[in-house]
Amino acid sequence: MAESAPLKNASRWMKQAGIDLADAEFVAASGRHALACFLSHQSAEKAVTGYLLARGAEMVWGHSLADLCEDAMAVEPSFDFMKSIGPLLDKHFLGARYPGGLPGGVPAEVYESYDSERALEIARDINQFAQERIDQLPV
Template sequence: MSAEKNISEARRWLKTAEDDLEAALVLFENSKFPYACFLAQQAGEKALKAVWYAADADPWCHSVLKLVNDLEEIDLKLYARLRPLKKSAGLLDKFYIPTRYPNGLPDLTPAEVYNVEDAASGLDAARKIISASRELTEEAG
């Protein structure tokens, strides 16, 4: 991809991350906490993929933490800027599978496990990652 095309792609991913966060907030406000957690994870993942595209790289995973860690091999400056968000990234990774599938939890459903505190912390983590990703994407373009 050309640099211009990558910035355009980065902006598309960032916009989608922001839309996912907005949807997560609606779910949170309606006490649908597992789904708010999952969409927070999706928002963080997509925001970091925007950074990867802005760095002219192709992201191919769903782990938010791996997307941060693997930047060390792509761009040390980007990695240094995102490294403080590793805890937030790790938190979001915990919401990828078990918030959606009952077989990811022993004898429980996601609605029985994920609560307002989980969703609030997930939304906070996603906001931090989106904010940093927006800043880095804007600097690249």
């Protein structure tokens, strides 16, 4: 049986989420912790977007994981845990890229390995959770 249009679209988003996660791991290993944190956020954002598209959303707007997970909770209450950890990545959407998002210094000099390790852990959890929920949907 052919994959439904929503699942096909979701699979594209999940593929890019996985690529962003792999890129985050790569740059973290190179000591580029601010960029790894940003890419971790992007990966998780795409994973939740993929889930929402799989559930039939026609358009998904925004970059806030808190908001995206809230939307996902409307159709899948078990996203409540993701809503509790997703916002930990939201701070990296701007803070990891722009000096104005920090009280002093620049992101490339302020972010440390523990920042990227935690961001990667959260992104992996969100990616896995979203993929598992998509896999449970009927084709």
